Structure formats: structure tokens, C-alpha cells
Amino acid sequence: xxxxxxxxxxxxxxxxxxxxxxxxxxxxxxxxxxxxxxxxxxxxxxxxxxxxxxxxxxxxxxxxxxxxxxxxxxxxxxxxxxxxxxxxxxxxxxxxxxxxxxxxxxxxxxxxxxxxxxxxxxxxxxxxxxxxxxxxxxxxxxxxxxxxxxxxxxxxxxxxxxxxxxxxxxxxxxxxxxxxxxxxxxxxxxxxxxxxxxxxxxxxxxxxxxxxxxxxxxxxxxxxxxxxxxxxxxxxxxxxxxxxxxxxxxxxxxxxxxxxxxxxxxxxxxxxxxxxxxxxxxxxxxxxxxxxxxxxxxxxxxxxxxxxxxxxxxxxxxxxxxxxxxxxxxxxxxxxxxxxxxxxxxxxxxxxxxxxxxxxxxxxxxxxxxxxxxxxxxxxxxxxxxxxxxxxxxxxxxxxx
Numbered sequence: 380x381x382x383x384x385x386x387x388x389x390x391x392x393x394x395x396x397x398x399x400x401x402x403x404x405x406x407x408x409x410x411x412x413x414x415x416x417x418x419x420x421x422x423x424x425x426x427x428x429x430x431x432x433x434x435x436x437x438x439x440x441x442x443x444x445x446x447x448x449x450x451x452x453x454x455x456x457x458x459x460x461x462x463x464x465x466x467x468x469x470x471x472x473x474x475x476x477x478x479x480x481x482x483x484x485x486x487x488x489x490x491x492x493x494x495x496x497x498x499x500x501x502x503x504x505x506x507x508x509x510x511x512x513x514x515x516x517x518x519x520x521x522x523x524x525x526x527x528x529x530x531x532x533x534x535x536x537x538x539x540x541x542x543x544x545x546x547x548x549x550x551x552x553x554x555x556x557x558x559x560x561x562x563x564x565x566x567x568x569x570x571x572x573x574x575x576x577x578x579x580x581x582x583x584x585x586x587x588x589x590x591x592x593x594x595x596x597x598x599x600x601x602x603x604x605x606x607x608x609x610x611x612x613x614x615x616x617x618x619x620x621x622x623x624x625x626x627x628x629x630x631x632x633x634x635x636x637x638x639x640x641x642x643x644x645x646x647x648x649x650x651x652x653x654x655x656x657x658x659x660x661x662x663x664x665x666x667x668x669x670x671x672x673x674x675x676x677x678x679x680x681x682x683x684x685x686x687x688x689x690x691x692x693x694x695x696x697x698x699x700x701x702x703x704x705x706x707x708x709x710x711x712x713x714x715x716x717x718x719x720x721x722x723x724x725x726x727x728x729x730x731x732x733x734x735x736x737x738x739x740x741x742x743x744x745x746x747x748x749x750x751x752x753x754x755x756x757x758x759x760x761x762x763x764x765x766x767x768x769x770x771x772x773x774x775x776x777x778x779x780x
Contacts, residue, residue, distance in 0.1 A: 381499075384507060384511060386552050386553045386555075386556035386557045387514070388510060388513055388514040389514065389552045390454055390491075390553055391487075391512060391514025391515055391518075392517050392549070393454075393514075393545040394457060394483075394518075395515035396518040396522030396523060396545060397461055398515075398518075399515075399518060399522075400523050400530070401419075401423050402523065402603060403524070403526065403530070404526070404527060404538065405601070405603055405604065406419070406604060408535050412469065412470045414470055416729075416732065417730070417733050418470070420600050420601065420732075421726065421729065422473065422474065422477050423600050424721070424722040425477050425478055425481070427718035427720075427721035428478065428481065428718070428719075429477065429480065429482045429718075430481040430714065430715065430721075431481075431718045431719045432481075432482065432715070433482035435485075435489075435712045437482060438485070438489040438490065438707055438710075439708050447557050447559055449486070450553055450557060453486055453487045454550045456482065456483040457483040457484070458543050459479070460480030460482075461476070461480060461542045461543040461546060462540075463476040463479065464476035464477065466536075467536070476539075481718070485714055485715065485718065488714045489708075489710050489714045490707060490710075490711075491511055495510070496692070503640065506633075506636045506637060506640055509632055509633055509639075510633075512684065512687050513629065513632055518625075521622075522542075524621045524622040527618040527621060528615075528618045531614060531615070575705050575708055578702055580701055580758075581694065581702065583757070584694045584713065584716075585712060585713060585715075587648070587758065588713055588716035589716045590747050590754065591686050591748055591751030591752070591754075592687070592717050592720045592751075593717070593721050594720065594746075594750075595724065596720065596721045596728065597725075597731065598743075598744040599724075599744075601732055602621075603621075604732075604737055605738070605740070606620055606676075609667055609672075609738060610666055610669050610672040611669055620673060620676060623673065623676060624683075627677045627678070627679075627680030628680040628683055630681060631681040631682055631685045632684045632688070634681070635647065635684065644689040644693035644696065645693070647688075649752060649755055649756060651682050651685040652686065652748055652749075654681075654682040655682045655686070656745045656746075656748040658678045658682060659679070659742070660741065662675045663738060666738060694709060694710060695709070695710055727743075728744075
């Protein structure tokens with residue numbers, strides 16, 4: 380794999396750390412800022428909304444900017460957002476910092492996915508995306524547990540300062556490793572690019588992404604309270620459990636990419652969504668036992684991010700057919716769908732915690748992921764019908780006049 384791909388992975392690690400560290404610090408921030416647990420969880424939703432807005436809109440607006448300049452500018456914006464969070468005097472400023480950082484996140488993964496696929500042969504596209512997204516999974520393995528430990532020991536503000544230093548490392552690595560000239564498709568007008576929203580098949584992919592990826596966050600956003608209040612883990616032990624989860628995610632992400640390359644995106648997604656729905660349902664019954672909860676969290680991590688390579692490579696494949704003039708924007712809209720799912724999942728999880736109870740989050744998450752499985756199956760059937768029509772036209776071409 381080219382060095383430029385590893386530079387993207389390094390940047391993804393820094394960005395992934397700041398996205399998910401709130402999950403490990405939700406009770407700490409809630410207590411520090413004197414807000415409710417759902418209000419602290421809302422910081423996950425607001426970040427995701429920043430990504431959802433930034434991914435399609437800013438990707439389209441910056442389509443004429445050279446890729447390396449845009450990449451470096453996004454990482455700089457990411458650093459500024461985390462420094463603002465470090466100095467945040469209250470909840471409102473922290474919300475603003477999270478939204479600002481989310482804007483940078485959205486465009487980064489939008490252009491990063493298309494750059495990653497452009498660096499390798501087509502039959503390695505899913506694996507290339509999986510490697511880039513490994514930065515996110517490694518962030519779960521090391522960044523989030525370490526960030527949780529730092530936040531619980533030295534205060535949550537210190538965690539954002541540490542993430543700012545990660546951003547500086549990522550900026551340096553990208554400046555050195557990413558080539559100055561990165562080819563990308565000629566940009567169309569903003570209205571032409573956003574016309575991808577009129578493509579029903581792309582909208583179906585976005586729905587699969589939002590439900591299949593975001594549904595998991597109904598439970599994941601409140602995993603720390605579940606581990607502490609239901610499973611009986613101490614606050615200091617939670618970071619170790621998150622480490623177990625992250626190690627499992629790292630393997631699951633690579634496995635998901637290899638599965639998508641081998642079996643195709645749709646079949647891989649059907650397998651991953653089925654396993655994810657089952658594991659989330661299982662947590663409802665195993666959370667009260669420490670050993671069983673730990674095993675379930677490990678199994679959850681193995682499939683939690685396994686859908687990312689398949690979803691992202693599938694949207695690129697659909698965009699090549701349905702919107703070849705706006706592949707970057709189509710990819711960016713899928714990043715938006717990922718984060719609309721996160722925002723909706725975290726927000727919905729907060730409502731569930733407030734009105735039904737903490738332990739209702741896993742089984743509701745399971746139901747939502749199952750809905751994504753149904754949509755994926757529908758997409759597969761539509762693809763099959765498209766193939767039959769194409770084969771029929773090839774076998775019986777229209778006579779020439």
C-alpha cells in the first residue's frame with residue numbers, strides 16, 4: 380500500500396480519537412458541567428451533525444481546491460476545534476467546538492475515501508478504505524481508552540489538549556507523505572453535484588448506512604454507564620474494557636474489508652448486519668454479568684465497524700453508475716449518512732435512557748440494525764434485476780436502422 384494511504388490513516392486516527400472519546404467521558408463531563416447524562420451524550424450527536432453538514436456541502440464547495448491543500452487545511456481546522464474545546468468555559472462553548480471539529484471530519488473522510496480508492500487497483504478498493512478507516516479503529520484501541528484515562532485523571536479538558544497534539548502529528552505526517560499533486564475528477568457545479576440526492580439507489584445506500592452504522596450508537600453512546608451501573612465495572616476499569624472493544628474493532632474492520640473484496644459489498648453487509656443485530660440483542664441479557672458482558676463487548680467490536688468498508692465502497696460503485704460527475708460528493712453524502720446515523724442514534728439513545736431505561740438501548744439498537752439488513756437485501760435484489768436487464772440487452776441488442 381502506498382505511503383499516502385498510511386498518511387490518511389494517521390490523520391484518521393487523530394480524528395477518530397476526538398470523535399469517540401466523549402463516549403468514555405460522558406459521566407465525567409456530565410458531572411463536571413452539571414448537566415444530565417443525555418445532555419452529555421448530545422455532544423456525540425452535535426459532533427455527528429457537524430460531520431453530516433460538512434461532508435456533502437463543504438465537499439462540494441471545496442471541489443476545486445487541490446487535494447493536499449484541502450487535506451492540510453482540514454487538519455488545521457481540526458486542531459483549532461480541539462484547542463477551543465480544551466479552553467471551553469462551559470457546555471455551550473464545548474458544543475460549538477464539537478460542531479467545528481465535526482465540519483473538518485466530514486470533508487476529510489469524504490475526500491479520503493475517494494483518494495484511498497484511487498491509490499490502489501479496483502479489486503483492492505474495499506481493503507484500501509478499510510486501511511484508512513483503521514485509523515478510526517486504532518483510535519478506539521488506544522486513543523479512546525487513553526483519552527478516557529487522561530480525562531478521568533487530569534480532567535476532561537486535558538484530553539482535548541492531548542488530541543490537539545495528535546492533530547499536529549497528523550498535519551506533519553500528511554505534509555510529508557501525501558504527494559503535492561493528487562488527481563481528482565473535474566468538479567461540476569454545486570447544483571449538479573447535489574443532484575445525487577435525486578438518485579433513488581444512492582438514497583437507499585444512505586439509508587442503509589444511517590440505520591446499519593448509526594443504529595449501533597443507540598447502545599454504544601451509553602456503553603460506559605451500562606458497564607458501570609449494570610455490569611458493575613469501576614470507572615477505572617471501563618477504559619480497559621474499551622481497550623478490549625477497540626482491539627476487537629481493529630480486527631473486525633480489516634475482516635470487513637476483506638469480506639467485501641471477496642464476496643462483494645452487498646453479501647458482506649448482509650453477514651455483518653446479521654451478526655451485529657444478534658450481538659446487540661445478546662447484550663440485553665449478558666450485561667448484568669461481568670464476564671459475559673466483557674465477551675459480548677468483544678464480539679460487538681468484531682462486527683461494529685465491519686460494515687464501514689462495504690458501505691463506503693458500495694456507494695462509490697453506485698456513484699460510478701448513477702452520478703459519475705459527482706463521485707466525491709456522493710461519497711461525502713455517505714459520510715453524512717454515517718454521522719446522521721450517529722447523531723440520531725445518540726439522540727434516540729438519550730430519549731430511551733430518559734423514558735424507558737438504560738438497558739433498553741441494546742435491543743432497540745438491534746431492531747434498527749435489522750432494518751438496515753432488510754434494506755441491504757432490497758438493494759441486492761435491485762442490483763440483480765439491473766444485471767438481468769443488462770444481460771438481456773447484451774444478448775438481444777436492438778437492430779440497427
